[in-house]
Amino acid sequence: MLRKLFKFNGGVKPATHKADSTRDPIKSVPLPAQLVVPLHQHVGGTPHPLVAAGDKVLKGQRIGAADGNVSSAVHAPTSGHVVAVEPRVMAHTSGLSTLSVVIEPDGEDRWIDCEPVPLRAMGADEIRDTLRDAGVVGLGGAVFPSHLKLKPAKGGTDTLVINGAECEPFITCDDLLMRERADQIVRGAEIMQQLLQARRVLIGIEDNKPEAVAAMQQAVSARGADTMEVVAIPTRYPAGGAKQLIRVLTGIEVPHGHRSTDYGVQCFNTGTAYAIADVVDRGRPLVSRIVTVAGNVERPGNYEVLFGTPMDHVAALAGVKPGTDRFIMGGPMMGFRMPAYDVPVVKATNCILVGSPELFPAPAPEIACIRCGECARVCPADLQPFELYWHSRAKNFGKAQEYHLFDCIECGCCAYVCPSHIPLVDYYRFSKSEIWARERQKNAADVARDRFEFRNERIEREKREKAEKLAAKTAAGRAALSTTAMDTVAASAPAPASEGAEDAKKALIAAAMARAKAQREAAAPQNTDALTPDQQAQVAEADARRAAISPAEGDAAPTEQSVR
Amino acid sequence: MSLNSPYLRKPTSVTRVMAEVLLALVPAIAVYAWFFGVGILVQITLATAAAIAFEAGFLKLRGRPIGRSLADLSAVVTAWLIALAFPSIGPWWLVVAATAFAIVVAKHLYGGLGQNPFNPAMVAYAVMIVAFPALMSQWPGAGHLDSAAQLELIFGGARSVDAITAATPLDAMRTGLRAEGSSVQALLQGEGFGNFAGHGWEWIAVAFLIGGLYLLARRIITWHIPAAYLGTLAILATIASFTAPQSYPGAVFSLFSGAAMLGAFFILTDPVSGATTPRGKLIYAAGAALITWIIRHFGAFPDGVAFATLLMNLCVPLIDMKTQPPVFGHKTRN
Numbered sequence: 001m002l003r004k005l006f007k008f009n010g011g012v013k014p015a016t017h018k019a020d021s022t023r024d025p026i027k028s029v030p031l032p033a034q035l036v037v038p039l040h041q042h043v044g045g046t047p048h049p050l051v052a053a054g055d056k057v058l059k060g061q062r063i064g065a066a067d068g069n070v071s072s073a074v075h076a077p078t079s080g081h082v083v084a085v086e087p088r089v090m091a092h093t094s095g096l097s098t099l100s101v102v103i104e105p106d107g108e109d110r111w112i113d114c115e116p117v118p119l120r121a122m123g124a125d126e127i128r129d130t131l132r133d134a135g136v137v138g139l140g141g142a143v144f145p146s147h148l149k150l151k152p153a154k155g156g157t158d159t160l161v162i163n164g165a166e167c168e169p170f171i172t173c174d175d176l177l178m179r180e181r182a183d184q185i186v187r188g189a190e191i192m193q194q195l196l197q198a199r200r201v202l203i204g205i206e207d208n209k210p211e212a213v214a215a216m217q218q219a220v221s222a223r224g225a226d227t228m229e230v231v232a233i234p235t236r237y238p239a240g241g242a243k244q245l246i247r248v249l250t251g252i253e254v255p256h257g258h259r260s261t262d263y264g265v266q267c268f269n270t271g272t273a274y275a276i277a278d279v280v281d282r283g284r285p286l287v288s289r290i291v292t293v294a295g296n297v298e299r300p301g302n303y304e305v306l307f308g309t310p311m312d313h314v315a316a317l318a319g320v321k322p323g324t325d326r327f328i329m330g331g332p333m334m335g336f337r338m339p340a341y342d343v344p345v346v347k348a349t350n351c352i353l354v355g356s357p358e359l360f361p362a363p364a365p366e367i368a369c370i371r372c373g374e375c376a377r378v379c380p381a382d383l384q385p386f387e388l389y390w391h392s393r394a395k396n397f398g399k400a401q402e403y404h405l406f407d408c409i410e411c412g413c414c415a416y417v418c419p420s421h422i423p424l425v426d427y428y429r430f431s432k433s434e435i436w437a438r439e440r441q442k443n444a445a446d447v448a449r450d451r452f453e454f455r456n457e458r459i460e461r462e463k464r465e466k467a468e469k470l471a472a473k474t475a476a477g478r479a480a481l482s483t484t485a486m487d488t489v490a491a492s493a494p495a496p497a498s499e500g501a502e503d504a505k506k507a508l509i510a511a512a513m514a515r516a517k518a519q520r521e522a523a524a525p526q527n528t529d530a531l532t533p534d535q536q537a538q539v540a541e542a543d544a545r546r547a548a549i550s551p552a553e554g555d556a557a558p559t560e561q562s563v564r
Numbered sequence: 565m566s567l568n569s570p571y572l573r574k575p576t577s578v579t580r581v582m583a584e585v586l587l588a589l590v591p592a593i594a595v596y597a598w599f600f601g602v603g604i605l606v607q608i609t610l611a612t613a614a615a616i617a618f619e620a621g622f623l624k625l626r627g628r629p630i631g632r633s634l635a636d637l638s639a640v641v642t643a644w645l646i647a648l649a650f651p652s653i654g655p656w657w658l659v660v661a662a663t664a665f666a667i668v669v670a671k672h673l674y675g676g677l678g679q680n681p682f683n684p685a686m687v688a689y690a691v692m693i694v695a696f697p698a699l700m701s702q703w704p705g706a707g708h709l710d711s712a713a714q715l716e717l718i719f720g721g722a723r724s725v726d727a728i729t730a731a732t733p734l735d736a737m738r739t740g741l742r743a744e745g746s747s748v749q750a751l752l753q754g755e756g757f758g759n760f761a762g763h764g765w766e767w768i769a770v771a772f773l774i775g776g777l778y779l780l781a782r783r784i785i786t787w788h789i790p791a792a793y794l795g796t797l798a799i800l801a802t803i804a805s806f807t808a809p810q811s812y813p814g815a816v817f818s819l820f821s822g823a824a825m826l827g828a829f830f831i832l833t834d835p836v837s838g839a840t841t842p843r844g845k846l847i848y849a850a851g852a853a854l855i856t857w858i859i860r861h862f863g864a865f866p867d868g869v870a871f872a873t874l875l876m877n878l879c880v881p882l883i884d885m886k887t888q889p890p891v892f893g894h895k896t897r898n
Contacts, residue, residue, distance in 0.1 A: 254893055255893030256891075368677040369678050381891060381892040382890065383891060384841065419576045420678075421577070
């Protein structure tokens with residue numbers, strides 16, 4: 001294995017804490033009493049529920065249909081019946097709720113009829129639709145719908161990178177998956193390679209996982225995949241960041257805001273490759289994933305967990321130790337604290353990290369930045385984190401953006417090394433959300449302004465048009481003055497024609513009044529035009545009543561109404 | 565209190581960083597005391613006490629947590645640097661006033677730790693050398709003064725100084741070269757000079773170098789500033805002494821005299837007032853070396869590290885702004 005590897009700058013080497021959870025093989029989880037399956041588990045549109053309370057579902061049955069192309073389907077993780085389709089707290093720090101399908105398992109765990117996908121007989125688009133409907137999303141944590149990433153790039157895809165780096169401390173789900181099910185991962189990678197028409201596949205694994213490297217190498221050679229190579233890369237957080245891994249394996253740096261496919265590279269997690277092989281070879285949609293349970297537990301380990309299983313149900317199997325004060329989804333560097341212990345395991349849940357004050361003590365109080373630059377030295381995005389901090393603190397968001405705030409991947413290296421214990425990433429999150437909020441506001445304001453300006457313009461135009469019309473009419477009226485109008489006036493009023501302009505004006509007014517009257521008379525009956533005989537009778541009755549009460553008003557009322 | 569990731573933190577703190585810097589200064593202080601007597605230890609004690617007192621007082625005035633801020637040891641580092649930069653037989657109030665000025669004016673009036681644009685120790689030095697030029701140029705000669713005499717000079721009133729003080733090697737070189745027919749070579753043979761620079765002083769410089777290498781090894785500082793500073797100074801001295809060997813001492817003398825080593829590893833590397841980007845650090849330190857060399861040879865003061873530092877501190881915002889390193893992905897394409 002003498003492939004030339006590249007380096008990304010920065011990175012840190014925290015204690016990995018991985019040994020404890022890799023002793024035992026992947027274990028299964030007994031069915032919980034209820035599964036709460038959120039419909040929105042991925043990046044993109046929220047799937048529409050396909051079931052309602054009371055429905056019976058089979059394992060693998062689609063319960064949420066992808067909403068458009070940037071979305072993914074959701075499936076029943078086991079057989080049973082739907083208890084409710086209602087908002088439930090989601091696996092997110094915010095503690096917000098999301099529409100979820102609550103399923104009570106019947107204990108049979110009976111699959112739908114699973115048909116392998118005939119790849120050869122299908123077009124590429126059809127295969128991608130199948131993957132979308134099978135709910136395959138990136139299982140490294142980003143949960144981006146995989147089918148969207150499986151289009152060959154315009155310039156052709158050179159390299160497919162399979163990400164088995166798994167650089168976050170504590171997490172070992174990919175490690176165990178590679179050790180135990182390497183063959184199916186390689187199979188999935190082959191399918192991806194085929195779809196992408198990629199020249200080669202590089203499987204990057206941090207060199208602190210020699211068993212996984214060996215297993216994957218064996219699987220690759222057993223399948224005779226000669227364009228596929230397993231590469232052990234130096235262990236350094238965040239080597240498992242897609243952009244960092246691509247850099248290490250290919251030397252290519254994908255800038256923020258660009259897709260790696262523009263550079264001929266595509267990257268998938270090992271778990272995603274495994275899931276795709278499951279869909280294609282066995283016809284099974286994504287209903288479970290491997291989850292590491294680690295931290296403040298007796299027996300850290302990995303479990304194959306159905307989506308929707310409450311986290312505390314899984315964690316209990318590992319023996320949650322006293323002193324636990326939080327569940328973190330993901331690792332200690334980038335994970336998110338859960339709002340409750342019973343939130344469901346979702347597609348993004350690679351790890352349930354059981355936290356305690358002993359394990360993750362509250363950081364010392366934040367003190368002033370001394371610009372030591374340690375954060376800049378460890379930043380894998382080559383940013384100057386302390387500058388971002390100064391500008392974020394000063395709410396100088398424009399400057400923060402100038403210093404490439406949005407290139408920050410929130411890996412946490414800077415905060416990890418900060419001698420002043422500044423929660424740097426929190427400052428960046430704050431700045432980013434402020435900037436987003438302002439952009440939203442600005443967009444809204446822009447729309448409002450556009451609308452306002454359009455309205456003004458319209459009013460102006462209408463005024464102009466009215467004025468033009470009026471002018472035209474006046475001109476026409478003047479022209480006709482000596483003929484028709486004069487005759488009319490002469491006929492209706494005995495004033496002498498020689499009185500000139502004064503009379504002409506009067507004549508115009510009189511003519512206009514005559515027109516208005518005619519119009520009013522023409523319009524008046526419209527109100528009662530299309531009435532049934534019954535209604536007419538009622539109207540007549542009402543008129544009679546009204547006439548009885550106040551005769552004068554009764555006469556005026558219909559006209560007034562119709563004019564309005 | 566951070567409730568968000570990362571939940572792991574490296575066991576590090578400003579206190580640790582500052583403690584490492586203090587530790588790295590210990591060899592030089594020991595060598596200093598060995599050659600020049602107890603004076604330096606007294607000055608360090610005075611400066612430290614003054615720094616803690618003024619820091620605590622000002623923190624209280626500003627309503628800041630006193631214990632936690634004192635514990636960061638930054639004031640102590642400032643105190644030690646002042647003591648090391650000042651003559652060790654100066655009167656006690658000189659170093660105390662200097663420390664007070666450094667802590668109160670140069671640090672807290674600018675907003676405290678992390679906010680000062682100028683190196684506080686160097687501000688103090690510059691103020692004092694302008695205000696008390698005579699006192700600031702009375703240095704002990706190696707082995708000339710016993711402890712009692714030094715204490716008398718520090719705490720006593722009257723100073724009959726000329727008989728007992730000596731010029732620093734840089735000063736001696738400077739004044740010596742003004743005399744008709746003198747040469748660098750002849751002067752280096754004279755009293756007060758040692759194997760490759762000033763007698764005694766050269767070994768203090770070596771001790772600073774050792775301390776600095778320790779800081780490098782501990783990743784408290786990076787190589788950029790010391791390398792650029794010492795490199796530039798060495799190149800300038802070499803060129804000058806090559807073109808006019810009579811009038812300009814060579815690289816070795818330049819590097820191991822005055823505050824060059826102290827400046828390269830302990831003063832210019834102050835992160836708060838120094839440049840922060842890798843390229844910026846190189847420019848910043850090279851600029852400081854150029855100014856140091858110019859002041860040493862053409863200026864009014866025997867050494868120029870303090871003014872060089874302050875002048876380059878002024879340029880830091882511009883240097884940093886103009887030397888931002890390329891962000892990931894922005895250097896290859898795009």
